[in-house]
Amino acid sequence: MDGNASGEDYENIDWDTEDELEIQNIVPSTCSNLVTRNASIVGNGEASSSAGPSNPNLLQHFLGMGFSEQLIVKAIKENGEANTESILESLLTYAALEDSPDELNPCHLNSPQQQQCVDNGQLSSDYDESFLDDISESDSWSGSEVAKPKISIGANGGLKKRKLYELELWKRKKRKGLINEEDDVLRLPNPMIGFGVPTDTMVVTHRTLPEAAIGPPFFYYENVALAPKGVWDTISRFLYDVQPEFVDSKYFCATARKRGYVHNLPIHNRFPLLPLPPRTINDALPLTKRWWPEWDKRTKLNCLQTVIGSAKLTDRIRKALEKWGDDPPLHVQKYVIEECRKWNLVWVGKNKLAPLEPDEFEMLLGFPRNHTRGGGISRTDRYKSLGNSFQDMFPNGLNLLSLFSGIGGAEVALHRLGIPLKNVVSVEISEANRDIVRSWWEQTNQKGNLIHLADVQQLNGDRLEQFMGSFGGFDLIVGGSPCNNLAGSNRVSRDGLEGEQSSLFYDYFRILDLVKCIMNKQQ
DNA sequence: GACAGCATGACTCAAATT
DNA sequence: AATTTGAGTCATGCTGTC
Numbered sequence: 001m002d003g004n005a006s007g008e009d010y011e012n013i014d015w016d017t018e019d020e021l022e023i024q025n026i027v028p029s030t031c032s033n034l035v036t037r038n039a040s041i042v043g044n045g046e047a048s049s050s051a052g053p054s055n056p057n058l059l060q061h062f063l064g065m066g067f068s069e070q071l072i073v074k075a076i077k078e079n080g081e082a083n084t085e086s087i088l089e090s091l092l093t094y095a096a097l098e099d100s101p102d103e104l105n106p107c108h109l110n111s112p113q114q115q116q117c118v119d120n121g122q123l124s125s126d127y128d129e130s131f132l133d134d135i136s137e138s139d140s141w142s143g144s145e146v147a148k149p150k151i152s153i154g155a156n157g158g159l160k161k162r163k164l165y166e167l168e169l170w171k172r173k174k175r176k177g178l179i180n181e182e183d184d185v186l187r188l189p190n191p192m193i194g195f196g197v198p199t200d201t202m203v204v205t206h207r208t209l210p211e212a213a214i215g216p217p218f219f220y221y222e223n224v225a226l227a228p229k230g231v232w233d234t235i236s237r238f239l240y241d242v243q244p245e246f247v248d249s250k251y252f253c254a255t256a257r258k259r260g261y262v263h264n265l266p267i268h269n270r271f272p273l274l275p276l277p278p279r280t281i282n283d284a285l286p287l288t289k290r291w292w293p294e295w296d297k298r299t300k301l302n303c304l305q306t307v308i309g310s311a312k313l314t315d316r317i318r319k320a321l322e323k324w325g326d327d328p329p330l331h332v333q334k335y336v337i338e339e340c341r342k343w344n345l346v347w348v349g350k351n352k353l354a355p356l357e358p359d360e361f362e363m364l365l366g367f368p369r370n371h372t373r374g375g376g377i378s379r380t381d382r383y384k385s386l387g388n389s390f391q392d393m394f395p396n397g398l399n400l401l402s403l404f405s406g407i408g409g410a411e412v413a414l415h416r417l418g419i420p421l422k423n424v425v426s427v428e429i430s431e432a433n434r435d436i437v438r439s440w441w442e443q444t445n446q447k448g449n450l451i452h453l454a455d456v457q458q459l460n461g462d463r464l465e466q467f468m469g470s471f472g473g474f475d476l477i478v479g480g481s482p483c484n485n486l487a488g489s490n491r492v493s494r495d496g497l498e499g500e501q502s503s504l505f506y507d508y509f510r511i512l513d514l515v516k517c518i519m520n521k522q523q
Numbered sequence: 524g525a526c527a528g529c530a531t532g533a534c535t536c537a538a539a540t541t
Numbered sequence: 542a543a544t545t546t547g548a549g550t551c552a553t554g555c556t557g558t559c
Contacts, residue, residue: 229552
C-alpha cells in the first residue's frame with residue numbers, strides 16, 4: 001500500500017492482448033523508449049481540425065485522449081462517425097500495432113536534460129518561503145534528497161496500453177456476464193477515513209510517494225469512491241502511481257459523501273478547518289428534531305445528489321402515515337424509512353417530510369450561504385451544481401490551476417484557510433457555475449487574478465506556457481473530473497472511465513503532465 | 524469460504540405541467 | 542423556459558448465516 005513502485009520493474013512487460021492474466025498484471029507507468037526521446041512540448045489540443053470529420057467534437061474527443069489527428073480521421077473513415085466505440089477500438093488497434101510512436105502525436109515528452117534540473121535551491125526562489133516551510137519536512141521531500149521528477153508515463157505509449165486494458169476488461173465482462181477479479185485491485189478502506197479525518201487523531205502520518213509524483217507542482221484529484229472496478233486502479237496508475245485516499249465525509253459532517261483523492265500533498269500536521277461542521281442531522285437541522293419520530297434512527301444523511309424527492313412522494317407518505325396514530329405499523333415504518341434514505345428526506349412537521357433546500361445543501365457542504373443563489377441561476381441548476389460539487393478539506397497553494405472547478409469548492413476551501421490566491425486559472429464548462437465562482441470572487445474581494453476558461457480540451461501546451469510564463473508556474477493543480485459515467489445512480493450510461501464525460505479524466509492527467517514538463521523546462 | 528440478502532449511489536431521459 | 546414527475550438497473554461492498 002505504499003505506492004512505491006517506480007515503474008522501472010515493468011518496462012519489459014510483453015504486451016499480449018490474448019493473455020488475460022498478463023493484462024491484469026500490467027502496471028503501465030514507464031515507457032522508457034518514449035521518455036528518453038527528445039521531443040518538444042507540444043499540446044496535442046492544438047492540432048487543428050482543418051481536414052477533419054464533419055463533427056469536430058468527435059475529433060476533439062479523441063485528440064483529448066492523445067491519439068493523432070491522422071489516425072483518428074482514419075478510424076472515423078473506417079467506422080463512420082456514429083459508432084464511437086468501434087472508432088476507439090480501431091484507434092487502440094492501430095496503437096497496439098504501432099511500433100514507431102513517432103506517428104502518434106507525442107504530446108508532451110521531456111528531454112533527459114530537462115529531467116534533472118529540479119533542486120531545492122531554485123525552488124525556493126520561485127516559491128513563497130512560508131509555503132515552503134510548510135512542506136519542507138514532509139513526505140519524500142527531504143532537503144538533501146533532490147527531487148528528480150521523471151515523467152514516467154510517456155504519453156501515448158502508456159495510454160494505449162491502459163486503454164486496451166480497460167477495453168479488454170469490459171469485453172470480458174460482456175462475454176462472461178461477470179468477472180473473476182484477481183486480488184490486485186484496490187480495496188476500499190473500512191472505515192473510510194483515509195489518512196485520518198479532522199475529528200479523529202491521524203491514523204497515518206507518513207507515506208512514501210513515488211518519485212515521479214513528488215511536487216512541484218502539487219496536485220489534488222477527486223472523484224466518487226464507488227466507481228466501477230478497476231477505475232481507481234487506472235486513475236492511480238496515470239497519476240504517477242500515487243495510492244488514492246478514500247474518505248467518507250460522514251465521519252466529519254452530517255452527510256455522507258464517499259470520495260477518493262489522489263494527491264501528492266503532505267499529510268502530516270493536518271488540522272481541521274474551523275468552525276467544525278455540524279456532525280449530525282440534529283445539529284445541522286435543529287428544527288427537524290421536534291418532528292423526528294423515534295423509529296427513524298438516522299443520524300446522518302446519505303449522499304446529496306443532483307435530484308430531490310418530489311412533492312407527490314412526500315404527499316403519499318403523509319397520507320400513508322395519517323391513517324395511523326403515533327405508532328404506524330412496522331411495514332409502514334419500513335416503507336417510509338426506505339424513501340427517506342433514498343431521497344434524503346427530513347421531518348418538517350407532523351407526518352410531513354421534505355427534501356432539503358438548496359440553502360441546506362450549501363450549509364451541509366460547507367459553502368457560504370447563498371453561494372449558488374440568484375444571478376440568473378434556476379433552482380434546478382442550483383441543485384445540479386451543488387449535487388455535483390466538489391467538497392474538500394485541505395490546503396496549500398498560491399497559483400492555482402483548477403480543472404472542472406464546478407462552483408469553486410477548491411477556491412472556497414483555500415480562501416477559508418487564509419491562503420491568498422494570486423493567480424487562478426479555472427476551467428469549467430458550465431456557464432452558470434463560472435458565474436457563481438466569478439461572483440464569489442468579487443464578493444470576497446479577492447486581490448488575485450481569476451482567469452476563466454470553458455473547455456478543458458482547449459487548454460494546450462501553448463496556453464499553459466503563456467500562463468506559466470507570466471506568473472511562474474502553478475503551485476497546485478486541483479480537479480474532480482466528471483463522475484457521470486462512474487456513479488451508481490446512473491442507470492443510462494454508467495460506462496466507466498471511458499464514458500463520454502468521465503473520460504475527461506485523461507485531460508486532467510494530460511494537463512498535469514504538461515505542467516510538470518513545462519515547469520521542468522522553465523527551471 | 525460460499526452464499527444470499529441488503530443498502531447504496533456528484534444519474535438520464537422524456538413527457539407533462541406550470 | 543423552468544419545473545415537476547416518474548420510470549429506468551446494476552455494480553459493488555457489507556453483513557449475517559450456514
